[in-house]
Amino acid sequence: MNRILFTILLLLTATCFSQNNSGSKPIDLNRKGLEQTIDNYVQKFIDLDIFSGVVLIARDGNPFYQKAFGLADRDKNIPNTLNTKFDIGSMNKTFTKIIILQLAAADKLNLDNTLGKYLDGFEPQAANKITINHLLHHQSGYGDYHSPDFFDLPKSQKTIAGILPGIRKMNLMFEPGTDQAYSNTGYILLGAIIEKVTGKSYHQNVKERIVDKLGLKNTYLENKYQVPDRAIGYFKDTKGRIHDNNGFLEIPNPDGGFQSTAEDILKFYHSFYYDTLLLSTKARKLDPAFKFYEELKNSDRATGQAGGFEGANTALFEIIRDRLSVIVFANMDEPVAEQLGGGILAILRNENPKDPSLPARQSVYKAYKNKGIEYVREHFDALTENFHPSDPRDLILNSVGYDLMSDGDLDDALQIFRLNTQLFPEIANCWDSYGEALRNKGDNKAALEAYKKALEIRPDLPSSVQAVKELSN
Structure with missing residues (x-):
């Protein structure tokens, strides 16, 4: 078959990273030698040349540890800084999810409505059976639209409108609602529904409903080549030769691709988890994930969000009980951000982290x-x-x-x-x-x-x- 250029399967999950710790004490960020232990652990990844980026640890939205490592541009020898913007990958999906829940809470749409109520041109099995809830929770039956046909599209057509015709031709992998499979396609459809319901572009909705409301001044929603202080992504092939990812995912869409700083994403997810500025109490009740988050208030288990593809990986680990955030942004191959973040989480719990290894x-x-x-x-x-x-x-x-x-x-x-x-x-x-x-x-x-x-x-x-x-x- 044709070579798979890259895989975008990054997580929008509620994942537990520790078990049986409900009785443990809150994590102590003042432990002697903690900063140096984290520094030493990050260095192990740098020594293997599998990490460059930013690490941020915060309590209740206030950074405790915030450092940049390695180069944003290897050709020009430009270092990463705390103001460097990284591709956040599938973290975009949280932005999309928020807008859908906002619209549902305002009675502008119903999560049980079917795809065909908002978008035309789909076969009856999709139009009449796939609901917005199915799209939100990866239960639609659609797989990934990142096919050779998509990669052959001109850049100007790698938009929601340009991708939809290809999605209309896709076969479902299973009966909607009967199974679950990670789906970038589902979030493209959610973006199209947002545009249909609001009469505004998806990106304008994100700007007005989230970016402006939170004051995310270092979050960029459109052409990545116009983003100042942007980290170029790097990935290695089988033989260890390094390549940049400049030609990948040039247009951000509802499933991935915004550019942001770690500090802006900290502010974004802090609001997502802890306040009602973006999501009202009514909106939160519409998503079963928030019931899960409530349960985590009595445990040191962490929930997480992540995003990435070749040369880009971002990860957030959130211990809701302690309002503790661990964010890792990397302009290198996944799953380095998840691995590094998970190791830092172990260190914060006074456990031994797993040492890194070659991809x-x-x-x-x-x-x-x-x-x-x-x-x-x-x-x-x-x-x-x-x-x-x-x-x-x-x-x-x-x-x-x-x-x-x-x-x-x-x-x-x-x-x-x-x-x-x-x-x-x-x-x-x-x-x-x-x-x-x-x-x-x-x-x-x-x-x-x-x-x-x-x-x-x-x-x-x-x-x-x-x-x-x-x-x-």
């Missing part, structure tokens, strides 16, 4: 080159610890294989793809990618068998359908 793709490639394919097979789980837990693990070797194939290392790529089919034999894409490598090698007979295996698992996989048709003639 999964680099770790696998290094082990393969130094110790061979059997070592990778036997130690796959240990080698791939540094991989986002929400992403399918078959993507790791698939990405390594395509990196090797693009570099002309076809024999190495074949070994990697073959191993992926052995570790994940039930995943059609693994067989599809293996078939592509075999075909590039000239072994059409074996390639055809691999493609047929993919179609046994997923009969409608377009790349395998086309390949079988071509190889059978």
Whole structure:
């Protein structure tokens, strides 16, 4: 199949990061040596060259620890500062969610209304069965719109209006309301509904209803290239070569892409969790997440929000009982912000944090080159610890294989793809990618068998359908 350029699966979750601590005392930020311990821990990530960015720790909205690390622009040697703006990724979804809840509380829309009440052109299964609640909670059945067709669109069409025609053609993965699957598509649709209901652009709604109301003077909603003091995102390929992400997600949308500072996001989420400036009591009752947040007032468990893609990762950990916020902004690969933030959370609890490791793709490639394919097979789980837990693990070797194939290392790529089919034999894409490598090698007979295996698992996989048709003639 075509190489997946990048995956945007970042979280909009209410996640618990600790258990059985309901009787513990509030976290002590005055503990001797705490700042130095955090500094030392951050340095471990810097030494592996997997983190640059900002770390902010605050109590009740007041920063206790606030430092910038590394470079915002490696070519120009410009350092990150506390005023550097970072791509916040899927944290945008919280902005979108707030506006939907505001409109529902004002009786401008009903969360149980269906998609077809607001947007036309959808098949009946979507128009008549998907509700706004389904879209909010990733239960619509829609997957991700980040397909090759989307990436081929001109920049001017990577907007809500430009994305909608492609969404109308998408098939649902399941009956709306019967399952849950993370969906950037759902939040594009919520943005379109906001525009329909208010008669204003999505971005204007965010500005008037959130940014201006909170005085977020360092939060930018549109063209990222016009944002002053913007961090350029950096990611590494399989062989550890570094690339910038300037061509990614050029237009912010309801599912991701705003630029902001850690301090502005602290102010935003502090209001989201603790006051009624953005969300009235009525609005909060419309979302079951706030019932969960109430339960956390008697526990030191943390809820979290995160966002990211290649070269950008942001994470917030919030201990509601203590009104304690840990925010990490990184202009490097996910899931470094979540890992670093989780480790800092452990330090604040006087626990031992987990040491960082190389990203999964680099770790696998290094082990393969130094110790061979059997070592990778036997130690796959240990080698791939540094991989986002929400992403399918078959993507790791698939990405390594395509990196090797693009570099002309076809024999190495074949070994990697073959191993992926052995570790994940039930995943059609693994067989599809293996078939592509075999075909590039000239072994059409074996390639055809691999493609047929993919179609046994997923009969409608377009790349395998086309390949079988071509190889059978």
